[in-house]
Amino acid sequence: MKYPFFSNWIAYKRIPDQDAYFVKDYVLDTENIVPAEMMRFAKKLDGKINPYSIRGKRSLTETRELLDELDYLGVIRRDKGFISDGDGLYMRTIVRTRNTRIKMTISKILNVLLMVSFLPILIFGIYVYLKVDDFGYYDLSLLGRIIYAHPVLYVWGFNIFSLICGGAIHEVCHGIACRAYGGRVFEYGAMINILPGFYTLMDDSKVRSRLRKIQILAAGVEGNLLLVGGFLLLAGIFPDLKDVFSVGALVNIIMTFVNMMAIDGTDGLKILLLLIGMESKDIDDIKCMTKGKNKREILASNGYYGVAKLIACHMIIWLQRIYPIVILLDVIAVIGAFL
Incomplete structure (x- = not known):
C-alpha cells in the first residue's frame, strides 16, 4: 500500500x-x-x-x-500492511476481509463440514496408510526415483510446504469458525515473534456461548488433523511417495500436539481456561490454587465443577513444565524422519 x-x-x-x-x-x-x-x-x-x-x-x-x-x-x-510492536513482534497483512452475510453463510457451511469430516478423514487416512499394500493404486516409480535421487532436498522442501500449509489452514479455520458464530474476522497475515507463523485477527466478543468459543479455538487443530488425514491418504494411494507425505503428516501432528499444550498463547491453554472460567491473566492464581491444602479442599468441596477446576489447574501447571521436553522430542522426531 x-x-x-x-x-x-x-x-x-x-x-x-x-x-x-x-x-x-x-x-x-x-x-x-x-x-x-x-x-x-x-x-x-x-x-x-x-x-x-x-x-x-x-x-x-x-x-x-x-x-x-x-x-x-x-x-x-x-x-x-506491516506492523511492529517494538518488542520483536512483526505482523504483515496478507488478506484483508470484510464481514458480510454471504461470507457468514459460507462460513457456517464450511464450519459444519469441518466439524463432521476431520475425524472420519483422519481415521480413514490412518487406515489407508496402514493398509498401503491394498490401497497403493498408482505406480509413480519414475517420480519416486527422481525424489529419492535427492531425498534431503525434496523432504525438506515438502517439510517447509507442510509447515506453511498447516499454519495457513490452522488460521483460516479459526476465522471460519469465528465468522460462523457471528464473530468478526478482520484480516489474515504472517508474523514473526521468535519464530515465524500466521495469525487471524478476529473478535469473538459477540459469541456468548462458551462451547462455541471453545470450538473457535479448536477449529485450527481440527484443520491440522484434517490435513494429517489427507496426507496419510495420499501416502497410502501413492506408496512411492509414502515417506514424503508421511513427513507432511508428522509436521501437522507436531503442530497439533504443541498447539494443545497449556503454554502461553496456545489454543490448548485458552480452551482449558475457558472450561474453568478463567483468563490468561489468572495464571498466577492457578498456581496458587494447587499449592495450599485449604484452597484445594475448598475447590474439591465445590462439587464436580470444583474438582474439574482443580484437575484443570494441575494439567496447566504440568503441561507447562513438560513443554521443553516435548519440544525436544518433536525436534528428534523431525530429524529422524530425514534419516
Whole structure:
C-alpha cells in the first residue's frame, strides 16, 4: 500500500439523529465518535488513491491535519500492511476481509463440514496408510526415483510446504469458525515473534456461548488433523511417495500436539481456561490454587465443577513444565524422519 487506507479492523455504526459515527477499534480496543464528513473521506482511501487528490475544498494543510486526526482515531492505517510492536513482534497483512452475510453463510457451511469430516478423514487416512499394500493404486516409480535421487532436498522442501500449509489452514479455520458464530474476522497475515507463523485477527466478543468459543479455538487443530488425514491418504494411494507425505503428516501432528499444550498463547491453554472460567491473566492464581491444602479442599468441596477446576489447574501447571521436553522430542522426531 502506497497511501493510507481505511482500517479493516474497525466497526462503525451511524448514530441516530447525529451526523456522526460510533467507531470501535478491535485491535487497540478503543471507541470514538467520528463526524460523518471525516468518515466519508476515510472510506474513499484504499491505499492506492492519493488522499490529496480527493481533498475537495480543503487546503493541503487541512488535509494533512485531517489524515493525522483519522490516524489518531484509528479510522485509517498508514502501516502499509506491516506492523511492529517494538518488542520483536512483526505482523504483515496478507488478506484483508470484510464481514458480510454471504461470507457468514459460507462460513457456517464450511464450519459444519469441518466439524463432521476431520475425524472420519483422519481415521480413514490412518487406515489407508496402514493398509498401503491394498490401497497403493498408482505406480509413480519414475517420480519416486527422481525424489529419492535427492531425498534431503525434496523432504525438506515438502517439510517447509507442510509447515506453511498447516499454519495457513490452522488460521483460516479459526476465522471460519469465528465468522460462523457471528464473530468478526478482520484480516489474515504472517508474523514473526521468535519464530515465524500466521495469525487471524478476529473478535469473538459477540459469541456468548462458551462451547462455541471453545470450538473457535479448536477449529485450527481440527484443520491440522484434517490435513494429517489427507496426507496419510495420499501416502497410502501413492506408496512411492509414502515417506514424503508421511513427513507432511508428522509436521501437522507436531503442530497439533504443541498447539494443545497449556503454554502461553496456545489454543490448548485458552480452551482449558475457558472450561474453568478463567483468563490468561489468572495464571498466577492457578498456581496458587494447587499449592495450599485449604484452597484445594475448598475447590474439591465445590462439587464436580470444583474438582474439574482443580484437575484443570494441575494439567496447566504440568503441561507447562513438560513443554521443553516435548519440544525436544518433536525436534528428534523431525530429524529422524530425514534419516
